[in-house]
Amino acid sequence: MEQKKTAENLSARAAKTGPGKVAWWIGAGMILMAWALAEAWLIAPTERTMGIYQRIFYVHVPGAFTGFLAFFINFIASVIYLFRRSPRADAWAVASAEVGLAFLSINLITGPIWAKPVWGIWWTWDARLTLTLVLWVMYASYLLLRHLTPAGELQPRLAAALAVFFFFDTPIDYMAIRWWRTQHPQPVILGGPNAGMAPAMWVAFWAGWAAFLVWMVVLMRLRYRQARQRQRLDELRRAAALRAS
Amino acid sequence: MSAETATPERLPASARVFARVLARDLRLELRGREALNAMLFYALLIIVIFSFAFEAQSELTIHAGGGLLWVAFLFAGLVALDRAFLREIPEACLTGLRLSPAARPAVLGGKMVSSFLLMTGIELLLLPLFAIFFNVPPGARWGAVIGVLLAGTWALASTGTFFSAMSVHTRYRALLLPLLLLPLAIPAVIAMVQSTQIFLNGGSGAGYWIELLLGFDVIFTCLGLLLADVVLEVG
Amino acid sequence: MAAMWNTAPQSGAKGEETMISVVAAFTVAWLALGVYVLTLAARQRGLERELKAVEAEAAEEK
Incomplete structure (x- = not known):
């Protein structure tokens, strides 16, 4: 009961916190986005075989x-939820998955927009x-399971169990699919000795990733607050239902 | 829950729970034979429909026999898996199971084995029909095919029973079960289809597929039993 | 496959190539994020409205 009470206070506090620092993150995201775009479209050199x-x-x-x-992050949050049953971990889990x-x-x-002219x-x-498609599915x-499970304590519990299952499934999927077939260009990041990018290409890549990471933080914070x-x-609804009965 | 099962008292408590759940589930399924018959008929219909949809010739079997066989098994199996916990809904048996002091991994384990046995039974009855309808080439290695069938069915039964325990609480229960099971089972499905295909054509060298399938079996059986408390807990 | 790309970058595009695919890819990508942000915002409004109603109800009963 005591624990429940603190959880309620915490969630009340979280629900009242405004966007606050999110505005700064959004600004940083905008700037990084413009930089990433300039790097990718104008500054990075054109690649020899695949061209533009x-x-x-x-x-x-x-x-x-x-x-x-x-x-x-979803996996980590789900495991924390399973051990601690903390509603905050569950909110991070749903935010990161979405x-x-x-x-x-x-x-x-x-991917297909690139593949059509190149392949x-x-x-x-x-x-x-x-x-990638399997992970997406x-x-x-x-998210569908979360959506279809009635609200309450059951939903985060089932979702966390599913997240753990999916996480352990990913490496097995990787092996199965790799044996099944391979056509994608070999990794240029952590690839073989000849696989590598020109320094200017790395800059464009890091700029693009940095922009996405900042946006990931923004979106996850917003989604976390919603959760x-x-x-x-x-x-509140459960409490109201209890009072009514 | 009738309890006159012959389980020696000296077994540890969880082993007794396991044996009772298993025996009770099998008894329930065999007593109300309608569901079992319907499932069998459903799987048979899938195979028949396939033979119309794909022009069953031995050429097709050489290229895609493993896939056809496993899709039929998968659909029939989903019905059996959905029933694994659906069976507990009448007379509040599910609440009884969750409230009972019985070790929950043992309950889940018992249900995994009962689903496995039901699915295997149906599949073994369908296998000869498949061989006839799809003109399986004479050199097929049936022993190896049955081996893959057992490992593959365990992969579906163990994960599927866990998800059945999950989906029984949700809206659109019967729809959600395949939506959870199919994405997870993809590596197992690839492995069983590929190895079945190899053995149907009388080949060998499916070693790494079998290893992958057994790895999947071990990992997800352990994970399911570890998380049994999470899905069967009162809540 | 490994050595086939990006070992020796060249400047200048090949004759018949256009930026259309590249522009399309970036546009679609950022558009997808934009749509997600709008969805979040719409959901936020609905959520706050519901929350306000339920909180007012709770306060009334007390």
């Missing part, structure tokens, strides 16, 4: 990396494409 289309890389890959990072899905969607949309096809069931189904307010709303 390689510039899509600077939005495509940061989208994926940001999405993966958000999913990792934001991660948004960034992974960017990766999946920009001549929109989509192929190659290892990395398939794995997983976290979409995670906390939703928890507060559910609490």
